[in-house]
Amino acid sequence: MVGGFRIQTVAIEGFKGFTARQVIDFGGRHAFLLGKNGTGKSSIVEAVRWGLFGSTGRRNEIVANRDYPGQCRVEISLMRDGKQWSLRRTALRGVTGGNDPVLTDDQGKEHPIREVMPLLDSVDAGEGMHIIFAPQTGALRRKPEDLSPFERTILYHLGLTHPRSMLSQMDKFLDEQQLVEDSLGKDLSDIRDEVDRNITHLERQRGIILNAAPWGSDHVPSVAETENKVRGLITEITGKAPDQSLVGVSLDALLDSAEEALGDRCARDQGELERELAGIGGRKDHLQSLRQAMEAVNTQESVIRNAQSRLDEALRGSSLDELRQNARAAKEAADTAILRLRIVQDAISLMHRGQAESVRCPVCDDEYDRNSLESALQRTVGQLPDGSTASLSELEGRLKEAEGLAKELRVLHVKLANLTQSTSEARKRVDADNKIGLPSQLSVDDLQAIIEQLCALETSIQDQLDNQKGWTATIQARLSKMREEERFHRIQRDLLELGPSRNRVTQVEAAYQDLVSFGETVRTIRDTIKTCLIERLEEDIPAVSEKISQVFAVLTHHPWYDRLVIAKDALPKLELQIASSADPSGRGYLPEVLNGQAESALALVPYFAFSQANDAPTEVYLVLLDDPTRAYDEEHIDILVERLADLGEHVQLMVASQESARFRAMLPKYFERADYLIIEPAHWSHDAGPELLIE
Amino acid sequence: MTESRDIKFSELVSRRISSEEGQSLWIPVAQEIDRVDGGPDAAKKYLDAERQRLEERVENLLSQAKNQLGR
Numbered sequence: 001m002v003g004g005f006r007i008q009t010v011a012i013e014g015f016k017g018f019t020a021r022q023v024i025d026f027g028g029r030h031a032f033l034l035g036k037n038g039t040g041k042s043s044i045v046e047a048v049r050w051g052l053f054g055s056t057g058r059r060n061e062i063v064a065n066r067d068y069p070g071q072c073r074v075e076i077s078l079m080r081d082g083k084q085w086s087l088r089r090t091a092l093r094g095v096t097g098g099n100d101p102v103l104t105d106d107q108g109k110e111h112p113i114r115e116v117m118p119l120l121d122s123v124d125a126g127e128g129m130h131i132i133f134a135p136q137t138g139a140l141r142r143k144p145e146d147l148s149p150f151e152r153t154i155l156y157h158l159g160l161t162h163p164r165s166m167l168s169q170m171d172k173f174l175d176e177q178q179l180v181e182d183s184l185g186k187d188l189s190d191i192r193d194e195v196d197r198n199i200t201h202l203e204r205q206r207g208i209i210l211n212a213a214p215w216g217s218d219h220v221p222s223v224a225e226t227e228n229k230v231r232g233l234i235t236e237i238t239g240k241a242p243d244q245s246l247v248g249v250s251l252d253a254l255l256d257s258a259e260e261a262l263g264d265r266c267a268r269d270q271g272e273l274e275r276e277l278a279g280i281g282g283r284k285d286h287l288q289s290l291r292q293a294m295e296a297v298n299t300q301e302s303v304i305r306n307a308q309s310r311l312d313e314a315l316r317g318s319s320l321d322e323l324r325q326n327a328r329a330a331k332e333a334a335d336t337a338i339l340r341l342r343i344v345q346d347a348i349s350l351m352h353r354g355q356a357e358s359v360r361c362p363v364c365d366d367e368y369d370r371n372s373l374e375s376a377l378q379r380t381v382g383q384l385p386d387g388s389t390a391s392l393s394e395l396e397g398r399l400k401e402a403e404g405l406a407k408e409l410r411v412l413h414v415k416l417a418n419l420t421q422s423t424s425e426a427r428k429r430v431d432a433d434n435k436i437g438l439p440s441q442l443s444v445d446d447l448q449a450i451i452e453q454l455c456a457l458e459t460s461i462q463d464q465l466d467n468q469k470g471w472t473a474t475i476q477a478r479l480s481k482m483r484e485e486e487r488f489h490r491i492q493r494d495l496l497e498l499g500p501s502r503n504r505v506t507q508v509e510a511a512y513q514d515l516v517s518f519g520e521t522v523r524t525i526r527d528t529i530k531t532c533l534i535e536r537l538e539e540d541i542p543a544v545s546e547k548i549s550q551v552f553a554v555l556t557h558h559p560w561y562d563r564l565v566i567a568k569d570a571l572p573k574l575e576l577q578i579a580s581s582a583d584p585s586g587r588g589y590l591p592e593v594l595n596g597q598a599e600s601a602l603a604l605v606p607y608f609a610f611s612q613a614n615d616a617p618t619e620v621y622l623v624l625l626d627d628p629t630r631a632y633d634e635e636h637i638d639i640l641v642e643r644l645a646d647l648g649e650h651v652q653l654m655v656a657s658q659e660s661a662r663f664r665a666m667l668p669k670y671f672e673r674a675d676y677l678i679i680e681p682a683h684w685s686h687d688a689g690p691e692l693l694i695e
Numbered sequence: 696m697t698e699s700r701d702i703k704f705s706e707l708v709s710r711r712i713s714s715e716e717g718q719s720l721w722i723p724v725a726q727e728i729d730r731v732d733g734g735p736d737a738a739k740k741y742l743d744a745e746r747q748r749l750e751e752r753v754e755n756l757l758s759q760a761k762n763q764l765g766r
Binding site for chain 1: 725736742749760
């Protein structure tokens with residue numbers, strides 16, 4: 001077994017306050033750096049730590065002194081088995097932390113640092129206090145990041161760092177594995193669903209087609225057979241074989257071509273008949289209009305004739321003017337007669353006024369016998385035409401009727417003229433589209449006969465059109481079935497194409513299963529490691545608890561809490577709990593229940609507890625403590641120094657503390673004077689850096 | 696498990712897993728981890744690489760399947 005290195009000298013230059021190169025000669029002895037805060041003792045501890053680890057423990061700390069003209073460098077001389085080694089670390093400019101460490105043996109030969117001190121760049125430099133228990137060999141490069149320094153120390157001394165680290169790595173791996181499995185599992189599920197959904201959809205569509213097979217028999221046609229059918233149909237539609245441009249085209253394109261041919265044929269044949277029908281309809285409409293116009297003229301003429309007849313009757317052979325004259329004459333005669341009667345009556349009346357026998361005639365003024373004259377006048381009255389009024393009324397009535405009829409006739413003639421005009425225009429329209437060659441004189445009956453001929457022709461053409469449409473519908477139905485056949489072939493093709501996709505998905509499933517199985521394998525291994533680790537810890541923890549409890553009790557002298565317990569139910573995590581042997585419940589508490597001193601002491605417990613272990617070969621066996629007496633009272637400082645003396649039996653100590661007087665008083669009590677140095681920074685100057693008083 | 700470097704995961708698995716199927720599945724992986732030189736970090740790298748290989752295989756086949764579906 002190879003012994004551990006011990007620090008002989010430390011040369012510091014350009015590091016923090018070291019503005020000049022200084023060499024501290026430890027000679028393998030313990031070093032107590034005493035003095036007030038801010039004097040530079042911590043800088044020495046940090047220089048050693050940086051020299052060893054390349055880190056002071058403080059993240060992004062700038063270690064190089066900006067005023068120092070040379071390079072920031074710490075060179076540590078180490079002695080092992082009588083041979084001197086040198087570890088020199090130089091800071092690169094502009095870079096924080098150490099870099100470029102060079103390790104040389106006593107022959108001046110350089111060695112890769114990991115070869116000789118594999119742990120130096122793998123353990124935590126930490127802050128505040130530090131200890132190195134590094135194995136001489138071993139492959140631990142990095143500590144598990146999720147472990148506390150306490151756990152790391154315990155696990156290291158139990159030889160379980162490797163499985164615990166492996167457990168951490170596998171936990172990390174399995175977390176990542178789960179993410180990968182979830183992500184790929186979802187992709188796989190999506191694509192499997194899509195393929196299955198497509199297949200189900202296509203099979204359902206195919207089933208629908210098969211339920212009413214468009215080919216109408218049990219024999220499912222091949223694509224070639226369907227193509228031949230379509231070609232035959234094209235021939236049927238066009239009356240000729242499909243042209244060369246359709247050779248080798250897809251079934252879908254063939255069907256398009258057939259539909260196009262049918263469309264052309266319909267446009268040609270049906271269009272012609274429809275146009276003819278439209279022409280006949282137009283001619284028929286014109287003829288019917290003409291017939292209606294002629295009928296209206298005839299009716300009008302009849303009405304006129306009737307009115308004329310009534311007029312003639314009213315006129316009784318005379319003209320209207322003659323009737324008017326007669327009426328006027330009759331009116332005048334009647335008026336004269338009335339006047340004469342009135343005169344005679346007046347004469348009679350006058351005669352009645354006198355008594356004379358003779359009276360003069362009031363008309364002729366001749367003398368007449370009263371009685372004779374009166375008789376004569378009375379006779380005259382009797383002879384006067386008294387029916388002249390009735391005759392006049394009859395004449396006036398006839399005149400009125402005749403004038404009304406004459407007026408009506410004038411209106412009727414105007415209307416007749418309009419109707420005749422309409423008839424003429426209707427005739428022109430008929431003549432315009434007349435291709436039959438109608439005679440100039442047509443009766444309504446003639447027209448009706450022509451219209452009936454046209455109706456018969458229209459019916460005939462309509463029949464032809466219906467036949468044509470029926471044929472087209474039949475062809476379209478056949479085309480539609482062929483479309484269904486084509487769809488069937490397409491579905492078959494798609495299903496065939498989905499076959500490889502399904503196979504591919506099966507391959508993906510198998511590959512995914514491999515991935516999952518791999519994860520399960522790792523999980524099983526992880527579980528196995530975990531179980532073994534827990535079993536081993538359960539076996540070792542009582543002894544560990546006992547050991548650390550002893551150290552804890554000595555370091556703290558706590559009046560109640562005197563035991564440290566590692567909670568079994570948290571294994572493999574090493575959860576430290578504080579307990580009291582006087583507590584019958586045996587309950588454990590978190591370290592937060594401790595006071596400051598006891599909590600500081602607790603941090604030292606594992607190091608003290610295991611420093612006495614002599615079964616761990618080390619490369620540099622050093623305890624580096626910066627201000628371990630923080631929050632300590634004198635009694636506990638005494639205890640600490642006493643324990644440090646025990647620790648110093650096995651390791652080299654480097655302890656910085658501001659409790660200068662107490663240390664100075666206690667050190668001689670527990671240490672041989674030749675075994676330690678006291679280094680006290682006196683004052684600092686810009687040119688020389690800290691002045692170190694070494695005793 | 697007294698010396699970390701002496702741990703053989705394959706032996707652990709072998710002792711713990713009784714079924715033949717489990718052993719055939721898990722022991723080879725454990726043996727591979729055992730063979731990895733460089734500790735847990737290296738073992739993790741081996742596991743990562745192995746998973747990467749399996750993951751890429753799945754992704755490749757998935758990609759082919761998607762292409763076949765015209766996605």
